[in-house]
Amino acid sequence: xxxxxxxxxxxxxxxxxxxxxxxxxxxxxxxxxxxxxxxxxxxxxxxxxxxxxxxxxxxxxxxxxxxxxxxxxxxxxxxxxxxxxxxxxxxxxxxxxxxxxxxxxxxxxxxxxxxxxxxxxxxxxxxxxxxxxxxxxxxxxxxxxxxxxxxxxxxxxxxxxxxxxxxxxxxxxxxxxxxxxxxxxxxxxxxxxxxxxxxxxxxxxxxxxxxxxxxxxxxxxxxxxxxxxxxxxxxxxxxxxxxxxxxxxxxxxxxxxxxxxxxxxxxxxxxxxxxxxxxxxxxxxxxxxxxxxxxxxxxxxxxxxxxxxxxxxxxxxxxxxxxxxxxxxxxxxxxxxxxxxxxxxxxxxxxxxxxxxxxxxxxxxxxxxxxxxxxxxxxxxxxxxxxxxxxxxxxxxxxxxxxxxxxxxxxxxxxxxxxxxxxxxxxxxxxxxxxxxxxxxxxxxxxxxxxxxxxxxxxxxxxxxxxxxxxxxxxxxxxxxxxxxxxxxxxxxxxxxxxxxxxxxxxxxxxxxxxxxxxxxxxxxxxxxxxxxxxxxxxxxxxxxxxxxxxxxxxxxxxxxxxxxxxxxxxxxxxxxxxxxxxxxxxxxxxxxxxxxxxxxxxxxxxxxxxxxx
Numbered sequence: 001x002x003x004x005x006x007x008x009x010x011x012x013x014x015x016x017x018x019x020x021x022x023x024x025x026x027x028x029x030x031x032x033x034x035x036x037x038x039x040x041x042x043x044x045x046x047x048x049x050x051x052x053x054x055x056x057x058x059x060x061x062x063x064x065x066x067x068x069x070x071x072x073x074x075x076x077x078x079x080x081x082x083x084x085x086x087x088x089x090x091x092x093x094x095x096x097x098x099x100x101x102x103x104x105x106x107x108x109x110x111x112x113x114x115x116x117x118x119x120x121x122x123x124x125x126x127x128x129x130x131x132x133x134x135x136x137x138x139x140x141x142x143x144x145x146x147x148x149x150x151x152x153x154x155x156x157x158x159x160x161x162x163x164x165x166x167x168x169x170x171x172x173x174x175x176x177x178x179x180x181x182x183x184x185x186x187x188x189x190x191x192x193x194x195x196x197x198x199x200x201x202x203x204x205x206x207x208x209x210x211x212x213x214x215x216x217x218x219x220x221x222x223x224x225x226x227x228x229x230x231x232x233x234x235x236x237x238x239x240x241x242x243x244x245x246x247x248x249x250x251x252x253x254x255x256x257x258x259x260x261x262x263x264x265x266x267x268x269x270x271x272x273x274x275x276x277x278x279x280x281x282x283x284x285x286x287x288x289x290x291x292x293x294x295x296x297x298x299x300x301x302x303x304x305x306x307x308x309x310x311x312x313x314x315x316x317x318x319x320x321x322x323x324x325x326x327x328x329x330x331x332x333x334x335x336x337x338x339x340x341x342x343x344x345x346x347x348x349x350x351x352x353x354x355x356x357x358x359x360x361x362x363x364x365x366x367x368x369x370x371x372x373x374x375x376x377x378x379x380x381x382x383x384x385x386x387x388x389x390x391x392x393x394x395x396x397x398x399x400x401x402x403x404x405x406x407x408x409x410x411x412x413x414x415x416x417x418x419x420x421x422x423x424x425x426x427x428x429x430x431x432x433x434x435x436x437x438x439x440x441x442x443x444x445x446x447x448x449x450x451x452x453x454x455x456x457x458x459x460x461x462x463x464x465x466x467x468x469x470x471x472x473x474x475x476x477x478x479x480x481x482x483x484x485x486x487x488x489x490x491x492x493x494x495x496x497x498x499x500x501x502x503x504x505x506x507x508x509x510x511x512x513x514x515x516x517x518x519x520x521x522x523x524x525x526x527x528x529x530x531x532x533x534x535x536x537x538x539x540x541x542x543x544x545x546x547x548x549x550x551x552x553x554x555x556x557x558x559x560x561x562x563x564x565x566x567x568x569x570x571x572x573x574x575x576x577x578x579x580x581x582x583x584x585x586x587x588x589x590x591x592x593x594x595x596x597x598x599x600x601x602x603x604x605x606x607x608x609x610x611x612x613x614x
Contacts, residue, residue, distance in 0.1 A: 258314075450462075
């Protein structure tokens with residue numbers, strides 16, 4: 001230490017610093033009114049070179065210049081005003097700047113980012129997006145797959161029924177008539193067996209929908225002899241059609257064949273026997289999570305319910321080991337199967353004595369395992385049912401015949417079990433009446449076709465709308481004023497129509513094969529609002545293709561009107577706000593014109609979509 005002779009030596013005289021401790025440990029420069037710690041030449045009133053630990057820092061009407069917050073700091077830094085040059089950095093990355101206020105939060109660490117965004121904080125509550133279509137101030141917007149945003153627009157689609165079109169003049173067997181939609185080639189594929197005595201064969205014909213009409217190519221045989229068609233499924237991973245059938249000409253063996261659609265025709269590989277014993281009453285579905293065909297059937301003379309998993313390769317298919325369904329009970333008919341893409345499970349409906357039962361299956365590799373079977377109907381269950389998966393409600397719509405009457409209800413898979421919603425009755429049916437369903441994506445409804453025994457055995461239709469576990473059914477619509485028998489319904493996602501292939505029992509096409517195109521009446525809301533794709537509310541009007549501001553989670557949108565303060569609002573199918581809880585939350589009203597946005601889109605998802613902006 002430089003020693004002073006008396007107090008006068010510390011008084012400023014315009015010379016060198018008056019107090020110096022260990023060169024740079026402590027320096028007092030009274031001539032410039034500066035103190036330095038760790039520096040011999042302080043340039044500020046107090047300059048510290050090195051790490052300082054302070055219990056509290058109170059910055060009054062000043063600024064933080066060049067601040068570095070170390071790993072040992074648990075304190076927060078709050079800047080009331082940001083000037084043009086102010087910024088806060090974390091690990092040399094700008095986090096707060098005058099231009100962006102809050103940015104690159106994700107660069108702190110993943111845990112902190114997830115916690116911040118999950119809490120609905122970030123981006124100052126707004127982010128910029130490109131509009132696809134014009135958007136008004138205050139419109140709820142949906143995030144599109146390409147990263148743009150759109151408001152929901154609604155258009156009305158009228159009910160339309162085409163004319164019944166004959167696709168084969170030969171007598172079609174009642175043993176099986178099934179169909180599927182090839183979404184790669186946009187074709188309807190119908191498989192059936194013709195009754196021609198010793199010339200009976202399994203055939204396929206390809207249909208093309210145009211408006212309310214359907215036209216067909218030439219039928220192609222897939223079996224040299226009789227074939228009881230169990231199911232036709234489309235393998236979307238391989239762009240192939242798979243026909244599951246009982247080869248009547250070959251000891252009723254369970255058999256499959258792979259078809260490739262080209263134009264209005266189809267070609268086949270060689271048939272593959274999956275089990276060299278009797279396999280009847282087969283149904284099937286395609287597991288798109290595992291890219292497998294799952295077949296269900298009644299095995300051998302004992303009639304044990306059995307399942308098997310098939311893998312398509314090229315124009316052939318191979319199978320894993322058989323697995324007993326449910327409790328190994330004898331049953332008369334596995335009447336329908338479906339894949340639930342929400343939980344990646346399959347479900348099969350079957351009859352045991354007079355009871356209707358359902359089992360849930362889990363595919364793993366080329367094997368399948370089942371949970372315990374669940375009773376659907378304790379008595380009076382007939383052999384006919386149909387299931388379609390509703391991807392908006394994330395539930396299965398199950399229609400079936402029981403005690404000479406049609407019924408429909410939801411079926412929701414949880415784990416390896418399944419539960420059912422309240423049953424809604426349809427019209428009078430009888431043992432052997434066909435019932436078939438297809439989910440109409442644009443209408444967000446399940447279309448049900450059936451033979452109405454109380455109305456001349458005519459082909460009639462209902463639409464079923466799901467809310468929670470409740471199904472609301474429309475009044476019936478007559479599709480064909482002739483009696484019908486057997487049939488299968490598919491949804492053509494290209495034409496946005498359903499197509500019914502069936503066997504009329506009367507009229508000019510009696511006992512032949514016919515098809516009819518149908519559009520249920522509905523309001524088309526586009527884009528479709530789901531529980532997770534609503535990203536926010538427009539903070540101002542945005543022209544088509546222009547970039548504009550969207551209020552996202554944590555932000556306050558001021559473009560509303562007539563809101564009830566404190567009320568939580570949800571997004572209706574048409575994009576407007578409603579108070580009824582449909583699971584699609586958008587936020588809470590804080591004034592009559594302002595809503596605090598807190599949508600179902602998680603903070604983590606927002607962060608991913610916005611590339612680290614939040």
